[in-house]
Amino acid sequence: MKNFRNTNISLPLTYFLIVIVGFLALYSASFGKGKIDNAEYISHQLVWIILSLVAIVSMLIIGYRRLLDFSYVLYAFGILLLIYVILVAQPRLGAGRWVSFVGINIQPSELMKLIFILTLARFLSAYKYQENGIKCVFIVLALTGLPVLLIIMQPDLGTALVFIPVAFSMLYVWGFRLRYIIVMFISAIAASPFLWFLLKDYQKSRLMVFINPNADPLGSGYTIIQSKIAIGSGGFFGKGWLSGTQSQLNFLPEHHTDFIFSGIGEEWGFLGALLILFLFYFLIIQGLDIATHASSMSKRLLATGVCVLIAMQVIINICMCIGLMPVVGLPLPYISYGGSAMIVFSVLIGILFNIKFEA
16 A cells, blocks of 8 residues: 555546546436436536646646745735625625636635645745744734635635644644644634624524534524435445435435535445545545655645645535534535536645656
8 A cells, every 4th residue: 555655646546536436426416406407517517627637737737836936926816806705796605705707606715725825835935943933923824814814704614714724734844833733722712702703693503503403403404414314324335326315306405515425425325435535535645645755845835735625624524414513615625516626626636746746
């Protein structure tokens, strides 16, 4: 296993396997919607997969260094997009997270994840912790806090939260002491009750039904109850591909986006869910291996940021589906339906490819 992980084909192969599994899961999730909708979902996802492959190839040609050179400009552009979303974007599903460009809906918060990792990697790699530690940490906190605040205002609490572990993990790799990170983490938890008053009503409802889904079984608790039913009904081997009832009969909301893992659990059972977890685990440890053996601090920071972001989204999405975390609306990378996330996360994989294959 270790020797295979170090080959040049292991990382691309793992990525392609996840994308293929995701496409099959999406086909099944949209199958019960009817032939017209099914064709629309599948055709859109195929286009995004092709664009993602183009993005990866472009990433290998352009190189991560070029993106690092323009990271500060991209950061400013990303912040402007987030402000534009708050001021102008029309709400969809209770939140204004999308902007339309030549007829294509783009989610700036997804784009900001890529820009954020690039910006922190460039900034931290330009300084040494021993010489500029405290000053740089405060700047990183500011660079983190601004997009987090703007994304919360959309409102999109789930996406905003993933920026924080990415920032702290990159700080740790840079040299920031673990004990300081723990202190800051505990302080954030202690201050979290004050954030209750900043949450929207629907976000408060999600937190309450997380504690007791049966408190509102036909309202805020409906999705998580149906998600648990779907996963539990799959048993060990599952009901079979295209044979899920919770998803195809539309009992489970958002079964092609945020809750696609629940459909996988229903149709492919425990073994299918375990396969998904193994593929993501294998992808992430390969990325961490690239970070460990990187020849420069910028490479190490980039690879770490990419791996932690993917890991956090996978953990949060799956925990959300099985009821171990509140519903926060984060897609499962490379599997959930959606163009912005698919392309952005593929560019992140392209960065790992670029670092690994760079001479």
